[in-house]
Amino acid sequence: MQQGQLRESDYDHERFEERVWKLARDRDIGRRRFFELVGLASAGGFLTGCGRLDAPANSTTTTGTPAAPSPWVKPIPEDKFIIHKTNAEMRWEQMRGRGYATPNELFFIRNHTKTVRIDRGSWRLRVQGSGVARPLDLGYDELVKLGQTTVTRFVECAGNGRVFFGEAQGHKAEGSPWRLGAIGVAQWTGVPLGAVLERAGVKPTARDVMPVGLDELMVRRPMPLAKAMADDTLLVYGMNGEDLPPDHGAPVRALVPGWVGAANVKWVGKVEVSEQPLFSDWNTTSYVLLGPGYQPQGPAKGPVLTTVGVKSALELPWPATMTPGYQTVSGRSWSATGRIHQVKYRVDDGPWRPAQLKTPNEPAVWTQWSFDWDAIPGSHALRARATDDQGNTQPDTWPFNQQGYLYGAVVAHPVMVA
Ligand SMILES: Nc1nc2c(c(=O)[nH]1)N[C@H]1C(S)=C(S)[C@@H](COP(=O)(O)O)O[C@H]1N2
Numbered sequence: 001m002q003q004g005q006l007r008e009s010d011y012d013h014e015r016f017e018e019r020v021w022k023l024a025r026d027r028d029i030g031r032r033r034f035f036e037l038v039g040l041a042s043a044g045g046f047l048t049g050c051g052r053l054d055a056p057a058n059s060t061t062t063t064g065t066p067a068a069p070s071p072w073v074k075p076i077p078e079d080k081f082i083i084h085k086t087n088a089e090m091r092w093e094q095m096r097g098r099g100y101a102t103p104n105e106l107f108f109i110r111n112h113t114k115t116v117r118i119d120r121g122s123w124r125l126r127v128q129g130s131g132v133a134r135p136l137d138l139g140y141d142e143l144v145k146l147g148q149t150t151v152t153r154f155v156e157c158a159g160n161g162r163v164f165f166g167e168a169q170g171h172k173a174e175g176s177p178w179r180l181g182a183i184g185v186a187q188w189t190g191v192p193l194g195a196v197l198e199r200a201g202v203k204p205t206a207r208d209v210m211p212v213g214l215d216e217l218m219v220r221r222p223m224p225l226a227k228a229m230a231d232d233t234l235l236v237y238g239m240n241g242e243d244l245p246p247d248h249g250a251p252v253r254a255l256v257p258g259w260v261g262a263a264n265v266k267w268v269g270k271v272e273v274s275e276q277p278l279f280s281d282w283n284t285t286s287y288v289l290l291g292p293g294y295q296p297q298g299p300a301k302g303p304v305l306t307t308v309g310v311k312s313a314l315e316l317p318w319p320a321t322m323t324p325g326y327q328t329v330s331g332r333s334w335s336a337t338g339r340i341h342q343v344k345y346r347v348d349d350g351p352w353r354p355a356q357l358k359t360p361n362e363p364a365v366w367t368q369w370s371f372d373w374d375a376i377p378g379s380h381a382l383r384a385r386a387t388d389d390q391g392n393t394q395p396d397t398w399p400f401n402q403q404g405y406l407y408g409a410v411v412a413h414p415v416m417v418a
């Protein structure tokens with residue numbers, strides 16, 4: 001990639017390419033054909049310059065029709081995942097009886113386009129921009145030498161729970177109809193982003209830090225310097241004791257704890273550090289609140305999302321079926337802002353009763369819980385409501401926003417007992 005692409009005009013150029021590429025994809029024009037048509041050498045140069053791609057970003061047939069390659073690398077069996085186009089939602093019943101973390105094979109995948117396979121040996125990380133005194137260009141081994149920190153944190157898509165805007169509140173939102181399976185907890189191992197920024201001579205005047213993905217759309221989202229310097233904001237290369245898998249951003253992804261999933265940029269090839277506020281599609285057009293009552297904020301079309309809230313899910317199929325009699329019902333609740341303090345459950349219109357919390361119960365991760373239920377034949381609704389130690393609790397309804405983000409209300413889980 002050319003140094004010149006740091007210039008604002010080149011940035012705009014990149015963004016223009018993205019827009020045109022989106023239009024092209026909507027019209028079923030493949031990537032190769034697209035670049036032939038528009039004759040853009042730089043985008044191809046960007047990809048080859050930032051690490052060899054093992055597979056073409058999108059393959060086309062001779063007629064120019066996309067060959068529709070799989071958007072994922074790992075197996076996505078139907079009993080473990082629900083597919084939403086290029087995304088794979090975890091089936092919650094799969095978490096029952098499991099340990100604290102989500103196994104890599106079960107972890108949900110959210111791809112704006114598709115998993116890109118990057119050769120670790122030729123991968124480079126550039127750290128550059130007006131906010132650093134010494135731009136860096138590091139290989140994988142050099143990066144790994146800069147530190148090894150392991151933290152347990154969740155990554156949750158901002159759209160998790162989106163389907164309930166329509167199903168529970170009668171006002172359907174745009175986007176993938178996730179239920180509650182767009183979340184996973186892992187032990188992430190990586191280099192603190194702050195350590196990398198310090199190596200690059202980050203200036204006190206630096207303002208925004210933006211990891212840039214090497215996927216087709218170059219997914220990127222800025223964060224303020226303070227968040228980038230937090231101890232648990234990492235450039236991750238390990239997940240649950242294994243090398244970071246391709247679908248989750250190999251060789252290196254960003255972990256930005258508590259923030260919407262989109263901030264956790266996968267396949268990072270560059271970190272832009274700027275003395276000026278940075279903007280991308282992902283903090284101006286998507287991951288902003290749109291709809292009645294929301295006003296534009298500068299270049300953003302609405303209030304920009306940062307953290308996710310408090311939620312709960314039952315480890316049951318949707319809808320669930322059970323046999324009558326005593327059952328142990330289990331679930332998990334999570335909060336980006338604290339430790340789960342209490343979870344209450346309710347059967348149909350009955351009283352709210354406390355569920356039994358398990359350990360570990362780490363702050364800003366999730367907590368496993370269970371309750372015993374004497375299931376009576378018929379159709380029922382089970383509800384769980386979590387409260388964290390900051391006093392944040394799940395309400396009964398959630399204010400609408402057009403793109404269906406952050407749904408955090410209590411969910412009625414349908415259960416048929418027969
Ligand atoms: N480069 C890149 N990073 C990305 C995405 C993407 O499409 N491309 N998706 C984002 C979104 S919206 C989410 S919710 C998380 C999902 O991480 P996962 O696929 O590892 O579960 O990755 C984020 N990082």
Ligand SMILES: [Mo]
Nearest residue numbers: 157158261262
């Ligand atoms: Mo997301």
